[in-house]
Amino acid sequence: xxxxxxxxxxxxxxxxxxxxxxxxxxxxxxxxxxxxxxxxxxxxxxxxxxxxxxxxxxxxxxxxxxxxxxxxxxxxxxxxxxxxxxxxxxxxxxxxxxxxxxxxxxxxxxxxxxxxxxxxxxxxxxxxxxxxxxxxxxxxxxxxxxxxxxxxxxxxxxxxxxxxxxxxxxxxxxxxxxxxxxxxxxxxxxxxxx
Amino acid sequence: xxxxxxxxxxxxxxxxxxxxxxxxxxxxxxxxxxxxxxxxxxxxxxxxxxxxxxxxxxxxxxxxxxxxxxxxxxxxxxxxxxxxxxxxxxxxxxxxxxxxxxxxxxxxxxxxxxxxxxxxxxxxxxxxxxxxxxxxxxxxxxxxxxxxxxxxxxxxxxxxxxxxxxxxxxxxxxxxxxxxxxxxxxxxxxxxxx
Numbered sequence: 001x002x003x004x005x006x007x008x009x010x011x012x013x014x015x016x017x018x019x020x021x022x023x024x025x026x027x028x029x030x031x032x033x034x035x036x037x038x039x040x041x042x043x044x045x046x047x048x049x050x051x052x053x054x055x056x057x058x059x060x061x062x063x064x065x066x067x068x069x070x071x072x073x074x075x076x077x078x079x080x081x082x083x084x085x086x087x088x089x090x091x092x093x094x095x096x097x098x099x100x101x102x103x104x105x106x107x108x109x110x111x112x113x114x115x116x117x118x119x120x121x122x123x124x125x126x127x128x129x130x131x132x133x134x135x136x137x138x139x140x141x142x143x144x145x146x147x148x149x150x151x152x153x154x155x156x157x158x159x160x161x162x163x164x165x166x167x168x169x170x171x172x173x174x175x176x177x178x179x180x181x182x183x184x185x186x187x188x189x190x191x192x193x194x
Numbered sequence: 195x196x197x198x199x200x201x202x203x204x205x206x207x208x209x210x211x212x213x214x215x216x217x218x219x220x221x222x223x224x225x226x227x228x229x230x231x232x233x234x235x236x237x238x239x240x241x242x243x244x245x246x247x248x249x250x251x252x253x254x255x256x257x258x259x260x261x262x263x264x265x266x267x268x269x270x271x272x273x274x275x276x277x278x279x280x281x282x283x284x285x286x287x288x289x290x291x292x293x294x295x296x297x298x299x300x301x302x303x304x305x306x307x308x309x310x311x312x313x314x315x316x317x318x319x320x321x322x323x324x325x326x327x328x329x330x331x332x333x334x335x336x337x338x339x340x341x342x343x344x345x346x347x348x349x350x351x352x353x354x355x356x357x358x359x360x361x362x363x364x365x366x367x368x369x370x371x372x373x374x375x376x377x378x379x380x381x382x383x384x385x386x387x388x
Contacts, residue, residue: 018233019367019375020214042236044248044332049239052246052334078381085383124317134328138238140246142332161370166267171376173367175354178385181213183367183377187272189279193374 004151008122012158013148014043016075016122017051019160019183021171024087025053025076026106026115033115034105037060039086041175048160049145050129066135069128070113071143072088074120079168079184085171085178102152112147121169122150162186195307196337202316206352207281207342208237210269210316211245213354215365218281219247220266220300220309223261227309229298230255233368243339244323250333250358260329264307265337270283272376273362279372306341308312313360315363316344356380 008016017023020042022063026035040054051083066069076084086102095101105118112125126143134140150156154165162170163186170182203371209260211217214236220229243268246376249256260264280296288294299312306319320337328334346364348356356364357381364376 015266015370020216020367022232039214040237040340042246042248043234044334050257050332052236052374054236083379085385089385093378114377118297127256131328138244138336140238159369159373160375169347170378172381174351175212176209179282179353180381180383181354181379182381183358184376187275187374187376189275189372191283193277 004064004153007153008148008150008155010049010145010148011047013049013079013124013145014046015156015158015160016124016148016150017041017043017073020173020176021075021183022084022180024076024080024084024117024120025055025061025069025071026063026117027071027075028113029064029116032051032064033099033106034061034064034101035115035117037084037174044142051124051126051143051145053143055139055140055141060175065128065141071126071128072114072116073124073126073143075115075122075171076119077119078172079171080119081172081180084172108150109147121154121171122148124148131175196208197271198347199308199343200346202342202344202349204243204339204342205241206263206317207243207339208240209354210342210344210349211237212373213269213365215269215377216278216368216374217387218270218278218311218314219249219260219265219373220268220311221255221258221265222288222307223258225294226258227300228255228286229257229281229293229309229311231278231368238336240333245337245339247337249335257311259322259335265320265322266310267320267337269316269365270311271313271363272366274313275366275374298315303321303343305342307356308364315348315365316342318342320387
């Protein structure tokens with residue numbers, strides 16, 4: 001990880017997802033790494049921090065998550081727009097060189113046997129909380145966040161600070177058909193007068 | 195509802211939430227209406243469309259949802275910033291005039307016995323899919339979307355079109371401590387070359 005990356009306290013980890021970014025889901029099992037995009041990821045609890053993510057049965061990443069019981073949710077940036085769309089529309093099953101073709105660079109974090117995608121704005125290492133009924137019926141997985149990190153150029157002191165940073169570091173928010181939005185303007189309510 | 199409101203086909207309803215907006219949850223039971231804000235709402239399925247939302251046991255809205263088995267998820271706009279923060283930080287239990295104090299205007303849609311919040315960009319009428327274990331253990335509710343509408347000034351032909359509209363109509367994305375972001379710039383990947 002480069003010099004901008006810092007750990008995020010677990011009780012603040014939900015804030016990395018609170019504004020609803022599209023995420024990359026990565027997982028490793030039996031020597032295989034994969035990465036997919038997911039718009040359907042959401043915080044679920046504060047402490048211990050938990051999140052939900054929908055993983056379709058057709059995805060290779062889901063099989064890796066089921067095999068290892070672990071995964072990473074990461075927040076890609078505008079600079080990773082093409083990568084995010086590619087890993088969200090292609091499958092490792094049909095395209096063994098998917099990650100190389102999409103220009104995905106994986107990095108390691110000491111103490112975690114997981115593939116982290118370089119260049120993201122935030123990373124949440126997760127352990128599956130097994131809920132077989134949700135997984136089978138709804139493709140819905142619950143993860144407990146066991147480690148969190150962010151790029152201090154855009155997340156510091158427990159808040160996203162996109163305004164002062166390069167626009168290429170903003171989070172992505174997918175709609176459909178190749179259409180994304182970047183996150184926009186900061187709006188702060190004065191809690192004393194609100 | 196005003197003249198800008200149009201129904202959204204149910205199979206496109208997930209797109210109203212796909213970009214991760216903070217939502218307002220409203221519900222009606224036994225003559226009581228309430229509205230709360232929730233950052234933890236997420237699409238779950240395409241067809242029939244389903245979504246998840248986290249409703250804390252301390253909220254009055256949750257009791258109304260449990261009582262009626264129905265609720266509305268709606269997408270508030272920048273123009274509703276103060277309202278969204280107020281209904282997210284105050285409780286009807288402590289403040290019986292919460293909705294009037296927060297300047298919430300409710301409107302009706304024919305055929306739905308539900309309170310819809312005026313001025314939002316989109317509305318999803320939902321029926322609870324009972325999952326008692328999720329509700330008790332995780333405060334996680336699953337809703338099947340049975341009706342969807344959007345403001346055609348910002349959502350048409352199945353896509354959000356924020357770029358051409360007044361910035362006051364953009365969706366809100368909550369972080370914490372009164373800090374929100376508006377959704378920002380549109381970014382389109384050419385699916386033929388990606």
